[in-house]
Amino acid sequence: MASAKLFTLEQVNQHNKEGDLWLVVNNDVYDLSSFADMHPGGAGVLLAADIAGQDCSTAFFSLHRSEVLTKYARLKIGRLDTPSPAPYPILQPGELSPVPYAEPDWLNPSFRSPYYNDTHRSLQRAVRKFFDEEVKAEARVHELSGERPSKELVELMGTPQWALHQMRMGPGKHLAGLTLPGGVKGEQFDYFHELVVIQELCRLGAPGYMAGLQAGQIIGLPPVLNFGTPAMQKRVLPDIFAAKKFISLAISEPHAGSDVQGIQTSAKLSEDGKHWIVSGMKKWITKGVFLPFVRLNGSSDLPRLAPRSGYFSDYFMTAVRTGPKSLSMMLIERDDTVETRKIRTSYSSAAGTAYVFFEGTKVPVENVLGGEGNGLKVILSNFNHERWVICCRIARYSRLMFEETWKWAHLRKSQGKRLIDQPVVRNKLAKMIYKIDMGQAWLENVTYQMTHMSYADQSALLAGPMALLKTFLSRSAGEISDDCVQIWGGRGITQGGMGALIEQFQRTYKFDSILGGSEEVLADLGVRQAMKRMPRAVL
Known part of the structure; x- marks a missing residue:
């Protein structure tokens, strides 16, 4: 590969006007002569005396993420002739x-x-x-x-x-x-x-x-792995693992929410006893539907989404009432009697959140997991792993938000000082650090217990600790999000730009405080599980 062309800063300084505009970012030289008028902030920003023909690394990284350099790599024409390392290392x-x-x-x-x-x-x-x-x-x-x-x-x-x-x-x-x-x-x-x-x-x-x-797979496939017959596993697992087919978990309903005792979707046995006929409705089903989008006049505007039709999950792991007091879990395969519709949430539509409607859907009796009436057992066995996955996720997202904010505090100046030089900002960062490291340490301890327990023992012994861990992590994430936004200011509530991930986290962290059980429900579960172990002798 040919080496990059080298320029001195003096050479770059000569290209400082409209139609002939160079600048330096992170020791790389860019020719923006034909790009200036397309710059989102207008050409005037680039023609400023401290930008045009100058090393504007500090100004650039105070406004842009490093991904912008990748996006416009075509404008790079060489490197600065200097032995100094790039002032802002990019991983x-x-x-x-x-x-x-x-x-x-x-x-x-x-x-x-x-x-x-x-x-x-x-x-x-x-x-x-x-x-x-x-x-x-x-x-x-x-x-x-x-x-x-x-x-x-x-x-x-x-x-x-x-x-x-x-x-x-x-x-x-x-x-x-x-x-x-x-x-x-x-x-x-x-x-x-x-x-x-x-x-x-x-x-x-x-x-x-x-x-x-594949989040739908993580919560929808375990019943097949743990309760499915060998024939079902042979038929379903290879295509899902190869991403030829997809699965969603369908438990929540509009009226019942995540209260499995309130599930209304029902099934009746066919006259020949070979099928269950399922009717009902599910809501907030992750990965239930992905809709096609159409760019408007070829522009880069956000997509206009069709209200119906598109790509659907192939399987739905579904909680169904098979009798007044009988709850069962069924693997339902999509056909013409299964309809899905998009739900708009504060999450990205990439999640595929959906309503799912079953209208007289025929399900072979062998597709009941764990036996008729054992649905609650199957559902509860699934909760621990789902909640643990959410805990892993919250812990890492919170750390990523801290990293973004720590870097910003070193870049951003206010009243002549970097934000990191302000005691109030350092105090907010300190609180983020101890919450994040406490959560990770607790998570790793619970994970260590999981590695030494059977699936059944995890359900019996870790349901309470897992519930409390998720409550702690989701509460901490909310507090971390608030502190991040306060440090980022307007950029922390603006989609795009330097604070894009902060705005996104502030808008979506609540999902993990609701999914898998809300904070209030799980806090109560954690205490109730501990109450069961309370010996009478110490009273």
């Missing part, structure tokens, strides 16, 4: 962040952890590079446009080389015989490996897109 794909507290302690080479070994570290390096190179750009774009994850990407994630869909289901026989990224054997895979995959994916900073990227 390469796969690299760890040098920002203090931006990475959990186990990734700090100077620290030690009793939980992680070389297989976790090799997996982390491999999946971070993959997410940075293959997923990050699409995630950020689709988070705004509302497009579903691309077919090519989800299929790549499902190839034996990456097996990411399998890994996101946790340890189990579905990984047997596989060699996973970083050379990890499927039989070595534990919940800490799964934690690594979840938290690396969260670094993309696209929560709605991530929900659409």
